[in-house]
Amino acid sequence: MSSAWLQAFGMVFEPYNIVVMLGASLFGLFVGAVPGLTATMATALLVPVTFFMAPIPAVAAMVTATAMAIFSGDIPGCLLRMPGTPASAAYTDEAYSMTRKGLAEVALGAGLVFSCIGGLFGTAVLMLAAPTLAEFALNFSSFEYFWLVLMGLTCAVFISSDRPLKGLVTLFLGLLVACVGLDNPAAFPRFTFGNTEMLGGIGLIPVMIGMFAVSEIIRYVVDTAPQALIIEAKIGNVFKGMWALARKYPLQVLRGSVLGTVVGALPGAGADIAAWMSYAMSKKFSKEPEKFGTGHVEGIVESGAANNSALAGAWIPALVFGIPGDSITAIVIGVLYMKNMNPGPTLFTTHPQNIYAVFLLFIVANLIMLPLGYLCIKVAKRILKVPRDMLMPVILLFCVVGSFAINNTGFDIGVMLIAGVVAYLLEENGFPITPLILGVVLGRMLEENLVSSLIKSDGDPLAFFERPIAATLGVLTILIWLAPLWPGRRRAAVTPPP
Amino acid sequence: MRFNDVVWGALLMLFGSALFVDVQGFPKMPGQHVGPAAMPGALAVGFAVCGAILLWRGLRQRAAAQAAGAAAPPWASAPPWFASPPQVLGFCVLVAVNLLYLLAADRLGFIVVGVIYLMALMRVLRVRWWLALVVAVVMTLLIHGVFYKLLKVPLPWGLLQPISW
Numbered sequence: 175m176s177s178a179w180l181q182a183f184g185m186v187f188e189p190y191n192i193v194v195m196l197g198a199s200l201f202g203l204f205v206g207a208v209p210g211l212t213a214t215m216a217t218a219l220l221v222p223v224t225f226f227m228a229p230i231p232a233v234a235a236m237v238t239a240t241a242m243a244i245f246s247g248d249i250p251g252c253l254l255r256m257p258g259t260p261a262s263a264a265y266t267d268e269a270y271s272m273t274r275k276g277l278a279e280v281a282l283g284a285g286l287v288f289s290c291i292g293g294l295f296g297t298a299v300l301m302l303a304a305p306t307l308a309e310f311a312l313n314f315s316s317f318e319y320f321w322l323v324l325m326g327l328t329c330a331v332f333i334s335s336d337r338p339l340k341g342l343v344t345l346f347l348g349l350l351v352a353c354v355g356l357d358n359p360a361a362f363p364r365f366t367f368g369n370t371e372m373l374g375g376i377g378l379i380p381v382m383i384g385m386f387a388v389s390e391i392i393r394y395v396v397d398t399a400p401q402a403l404i405i406e407a408k409i410g411n412v413f414k415g416m417w418a419l420a421r422k423y424p425l426q427v428l429r430g431s432v433l434g435t436v437v438g439a440l441p442g443a444g445a446d447i448a449a450w451m452s453y454a455m456s457k458k459f460s461k462e463p464e465k466f467g468t469g470h471v472e473g474i475v476e477s478g479a480a481n482n483s484a485l486a487g488a489w490i491p492a493l494v495f496g497i498p499g500d501s502i503t504a505i506v507i508g509v510l511y512m513k514n515m516n517p518g519p520t521l522f523t524t525h526p527q528n529i530y531a532v533f534l535l536f537i538v539a540n541l542i543m544l545p546l547g548y549l550c551i552k553v554a555k556r557i558l559k560v561p562r563d564m565l566m567p568v569i570l571l572f573c574v575v576g577s578f579a580i581n582n583t584g585f586d587i588g589v590m591l592i593a594g595v596v597a598y599l600l601e602e603n604g605f606p607i608t609p610l611i612l613g614v615v616l617g618r619m620l621e622e623n624l625v626s627s628l629i630k631s632d633g634d635p636l637a638f639f640e641r642p643i644a645a646t647l648g649v650l651t652i653l654i655w656l657a658p659l660w661p662g663r664r665r666a667a668v669t670p671p672p
Numbered sequence: 673m674r675f676n677d678v679v680w681g682a683l684l685m686l687f688g689s690a691l692f693v694d695v696q697g698f699p700k701m702p703g704q705h706v707g708p709a710a711m712p713g714a715l716a717v718g719f720a721v722c723g724a725i726l727l728w729r730g731l732r733q734r735a736a737a738q739a740a741g742a743a744a745p746p747w748a749s750a751p752p753w754f755a756s757p758p759q760v761l762g763f764c765v766l767v768a769v770n771l772l773y774l775l776a777a778d779r780l781g782f783i784v785v786g787v788i789y790l791m792a793l794m795r796v797l798r799v800r801w802w803l804a805l806v807v808a809v810v811m812t813l814l815i816h817g818v819f820y821k822l823l824k825v826p827l828p829w830g831l832l833q834p835i836s837w
């Protein structure tokens with residue numbers, strides 16, 4: 175127990191921070207439980223507010239809000255058959271079937287308890303893996319970073335979407351957005367069209383608020399589907415029977431948590447993909463796969479653990495390399511830069527107390543999820559009845575003011591609106607958004623490391639493979655790129671998705 | 673709007689080419705192989721190549737559909753809400769209130785524009801008049817309070833400057 179840990183304790187259990195965490199929890203639970211508002215949107219909406227906080231409370235707000243939102247996304251899935259967040263979509267039908275069988279409290283209880291366990295597991299891995307990796311990464315030069323960023327972006331394209339080609343297009347678009355402005359090797363104003371506001375580049379935060387919040391609101395406004403009806407289910411003590419479930423499915427919980435953490439740590443894939451993969455895996459290895467889809471709790475246990483562990487897993491590459499593991503950490507990285515808490519291995523050596531504080535925040539957030547989640551389930555019906563016709567306009571105005579607040583300029587509002595419309599249009603046409611966001615976040619890092627590597631090597635591409643780790647990362651990246659060209663997969667790539 | 677892959681492919685190829693031409697005008701860094709044009713230049717090639725593959729794939733799909741005797745997929749199709757007037761109106765109002773904010777917030781002030789903004793959106797989502805008015809006023813004042821007073825964001829007063837608080 176070093177003094178850094180003591181300092182971290184001091185920062186986390188400071189009254190101001192506790193209040194922020196409680197507030198963020200309630201906010202996260204609410205946003206997660208309202209269909210159409212996602213955990214990523216919760217993070218994006220928090221940015222303008224956290225902008226004015228010290229680093230630790232700012233991170234605390236985001237960690238707690240997202241953990242809560244990923245859990246509470248299960249609630250409308252269970253009662254309305256509408257996932258509150260995309261991360262709950264994998265088992266929404268299952269949870270709804272359980273509700274119709276009168277098992278709503280088991281479904282919600284499993285969601286809550288195993289979310290907490292998964293979250294704690296992911297945190298444990300984060301605590302063990304991140305410092306070790308950071309020590310390792312201290313020796314990385316621009317060559318390793320170049321490959322690492324490129325591999326991260328590659329993963330984002332190939333994992334986060336079933337259409338790698340369209341993912342590639344949005345990735346390029348994101349990288350191009352990152353090119354705008356003076357911030358490049360020669361400080362030459364690129365793509366500014368003579369506009370002075372664009373010299374500083376396109377702000378990350380307005381782009382994120384636009385892509386994750388405004389696009390959802392557009393989708394709500396033009397939605398023609400009728401509102402879903404709430405099932406009148408009696409919900410008693412959700413913790414009843416959970417111990418028995420944990421003893422019945424220990425392997426499933428472990429498998430879900432491990433898979434979730436790994437998927438979370440891979441750039442571009444977050445809680446939603448972790449949940450889908452984990453649900454499929456649970457069904458595949460189950461002793462009673464025929465029961466899946468009929469209101470069987472096993473898949474909920476496993477994928478409920480997976481989506482929360484993915485949240486912590488995503489922080490591993492984010493803190494160590496500054497490469498976001500999912501769209502939420504992409505926003506967090508933007509905030510860390512604004513707080514001068516630049517992610518990277520040196521953060522672990524120069525400010526270890528900040529890193530330890532982040533670990534503690536994760537533990538606290540997952541533990542307070544149990545009582546607060548319980549309360550949230552109790553008032554769930556009221557949250558689900560919240561008039562979204564009033565809520566959505568208010569959120570949109572909040573986005574406008576929030577984007578303005580970062581730099582006090584109307585330009586950012588324009589950026590936010592354009593980003594929102596572009597995201598809506600792209601998603602309508604089957605182009606995934608996550609690669610775009612990662613491109614915007616990582617564009618500068620990619621270019622910087624590419625250019626400084628080329629200058630160091632005097633333009634010799636072989637230098638990118640001279641150092642052992644760089645060579646390994648490079649070969650791996652190229653293999654992922656070539657994978658779609660494999661003879662067996664070529665036909666699959668040509669057949670259009672349904 | 674949903675566009676066919678052929679359309680997207682052609683647009684991307686065009687965009688990639690234009691970008692490629694544009695970056696040729698970027699200055700070189702003296703004594704170096706790479707400069708500010710390297711990255712956007714590579715992206716331009718990327719756009720064009722992706723566009724070409726999309727185009728080729730789209731054309732093959734059309735050919736396959738025609739060979740099977742089916743109708744070729746449309747070049748562009750409208751989403752279902754295009755046919756539904758309330759949703760079209762909703763979208764137009766959404767764009768309009770944001771333009772209003774961008775153009776008039778400085779002159780009219782945040783509170784005035786905020787109330788109009790919320791009222792218009794809530795009305796188009798069919799919230800009752802009096803309820804929309806009450807919520808719009810209360811929420812605008814609340815957002816103003818949080819950002820202006822608590823977070824010190826200089827939201828414009830505009831018309832209400834004489835009675836600013």
